[in-house]
Amino acid sequence: MESIRALVVDDHAPFRQGLRALLDTVPDIEVVDEAATGEQALALAPAAQPDVVLLDLAMPGMGGIATTERLVASMPHVRVLILSMADDDDSVFAAMRAGARGYVLKGARKAELVRAVRAVAAGEAIFGAALAVRLVGYFNGLDRRQDAFPELSDRERQILGLVGQHLTNPQIAERLGLSPKTVRNHVSSIFTKLQVADRAQAIIRAREAGM
Structure with missing residues (x-):
């Protein structure tokens, strides 16, 4: 089975390093590159050819929403998984509208994060339980x-x-x-x-x- 190629995008170097160290322990996930900004992610993605981009929302310069929109438009096969501290409705729905396939809160357990990466790589959409309740209400209206x-x-x-x-x-x-x-x-x-x-x-x- 081929590894899932992951690109980690976050402006905080310690978080990127910790996330990379965590994912390096998972046999079927390979971190192919890191980026500190949305602009850098867009520049690296064509060469890195990630299957999944793990992306923060709040970054200097181009934010996560705009980065998601541009990634999805330029590389439709790439799946964006948001990793964010923000759990408000606006952030979740904006990420969805931009084309993100998943939304996981920073601080999630390793098992939840790995499951999310695998799910979006397989073409599924995945959100935490609390976020899923909001999505139901959102789509109802x-x-x-x-x-x-x-x-x-x-x-x-x-x-x-x-x-x-x-x-x-x-x-x-x-x-x-x-x-x-x-x-x-x-x-x-x-x-x-x-x-x-x-x-x-x-x-x-x-x-x-x-x-």
Whole structure:
């Protein structure tokens, strides 16, 4: 059986080293390279040809969400497994929308982590038990939320959801890996399409729609 080729991406060197040491004890998983940033991961991936990219969300420069989107777009066969300290709904759902196939919290036991790597490498999607409960609720209401504003694009709907959580444009830009100018343009487009004058009115519309 061929080994699962893994690329570890995290800006904290001690965490990368510890994760590599852990995975090196697993016979069917081979860590082929490490990266400290999303930009470095994108540069290394074509040569490393990983099956699974173990990726942190919060990194300087290009964040984990933007890195996931670009990895999935450029190398569709690569499976992204998020390893993060963040367990909030926004982070989990943003990772899913970006194309991640799994989400495991840092500090997970070795058995859980190894099982997750093997699962995503096999084409499965895997999330912790607590996260799975949230996903069920999310998908139960997904159709209603998507039908609420058919005039909005997927990205505009995503940004409207973050506006509804009172995130500023710079915070949204950092979360989604976009430039502040791009976010401003999207927000202006949302206001125009929803025929609202400001963020407060947009938030009211979003909450009335169940977002």
